[in-house]
Amino acid sequence: MKFLYVSNVSKAKQYAGILKKVAGQTEGVAQLGWEAHYTCVDGSSVLLCSADGSKLQRKDFPSGLRWHEQQQSIARCISEFAADGRYDAVYIKGFLANPYALQTAASAKNVNPACRVIFEIATYPYWGEYKRFLHVDLQKKDRRSMAGHLLEIWQHATTVPHMKQYVDALAVFGAPISRLWGIPAITIDNGVAVGKIAPKQVSSSDGTIRLLGVAGTSVAHGYSRVLEGLAQYKKEKAPQDPEVCFEIVGANETIEAMKARAESLSLGSSSAFLGYKNAKELSVLYNQCDAAVSSLGVYQIGLTWLSPLKSREYCAAGIPFLYAYEDTLPKDVAFAMKIPNDSSPVNIAAVVRFVERCRQNPDISRQERQYAADHFDWKIIMEKVLRFAGAADKS
Structure with missing residues (x-):
């Protein structure tokens, strides 16, 4: 049976994380026994790729087009792939409904009426994001x-x-919902290819507690809360309390704003900005750090529920983490610390106690990684989606 993941994600470096997710979802379907493909954009071409990333076909469109003309051209290329492939299931990456997704869905159904079409909603509710955009x-x-x-x-x-x-x-990331737009909906978790993420290795500590934040382009990371908490901790800490350093990975305009904030708070060596890091370099940092920081600012985009990809990567690597949103994680897991979803500074003293508890459990990284394998691997998540859409029995 044949599966197509429809995306117009660019192969440009800054979108590597998103494309990695697309490839991971596609590979998860391939592991279920499907012949699985995905689409992406490379310059002025749309590529059809196999689950392992190898290029199968290429369709070109004119360069220099205006945005909506470019979207129309990309949709036309993808619709041709969908029609030519006669797929049994088509999964369309999306956010809001749009005519380009509808065009692709129609093309897939026209050549194979039995094809099951699934539309992904990246964030629900979605209007909070658009209010922020505007x-x-x-x-x-x-x-x-x-x-x-x-x-x-x-x-x-x-x-x-x-x-x-x-x-x-509909496959929905965010708040639980069973039906939307008159279409049955399933709420799903973000996932990872657990086997492709190296497990965290135990490393010796010099006494300093090292926190790691991997910032994307969204303000939802809320890392300024950690910086403000560090400033407060430095003022109040006793001589015997450990030093805490927050190391931030990323290179975008939100990083520049955080650098300015760290300087205004006189954090000095308590914060470090490391720039862009690839997957191998991140793995080294996971080994060196005690805990990672997931999204702490979703209140800024009007959300309560979230399923950040980065937190799933932390879980697969086996590095304990902080988060500030409603999630499918059980509230009593030892490897995650939930903090309030608001603008308050992070209580660093409480984070220190959390890290010290984690350090005392030599099996915690293995337990965390096993949880990821059981709940967050793309093979497991995509099987749920296909089954919900009535396509699982086709494999």
Whole structure:
């Protein structure tokens, strides 16, 4: 049986993490016995790739197009792949409903009416994100960006009534929901290919507690809360209390803002900005650090539930972590510390106690990694999605 993961994610370096997720989901389906492919964009071409990332086909479109013209060209190429492949299941990566997804779904159904089409909603509820987008556009007086976001909202409003004609199921990241747009929905976790992430190795400590944050492009990381908590901890710590250092990976405008904040708080060596790191370099950092920091700022985008990809990677690596949102994680797991989903500074003294408890459990990394293998591996998650959409019995 044949599976197609539809994405228009670019192969450019800054989108490597997103494309890694696309490939991971596709490989998870391949592990279930399907012939699985995915699409991505490389310059002015759309690629059809196998689950292992090797290129199968390429379709070119004109360069220099305006945004909506480019989206139309990409959708046309992907729709041709969907029609030519006569797939049994098509999974479309999305956010809001849009005519390009609808075009691909229709193409897949037209050549194979039995094809099960699944549309992914990356964040639910989604309007909090768009309110923030528009707020930022207003602040920056970016008319072009605002026009683009308003166009996406208009496309969503005009496309939603037609989605149920071609889409069999929704795969939703975020708040639990069973039906949306008149379509059955399943809420799923973000996942990882656990076997491709090296397990954390126990390393000797010099007494300093090292926290690691891997920042994406969203303000939802909320890492300024850690910086503010560190400033408070430094003022109040007793001589015998351990030093704490927060090491931040990433290279974008949110990082520059955090650098300025760290300087204004006079954190000195208590914070370090490491720039961009690849997967191998991150693995080394996981070994060196005591705990990682997941998203702490989802209150800024009006969300309560979240399933961040980075927290799943932390879990697979076996590094304990902090988080500030509702998740499918049991509240009593020893390897994760939940903090309030608000703007308050992180209680670093409480984090120190959490890390010290983790250090006293030599088996904690293995337990955490096993939890990831049982719950967050893409093979397990995608099997649930296919079964929900009525496609699992085809494999």
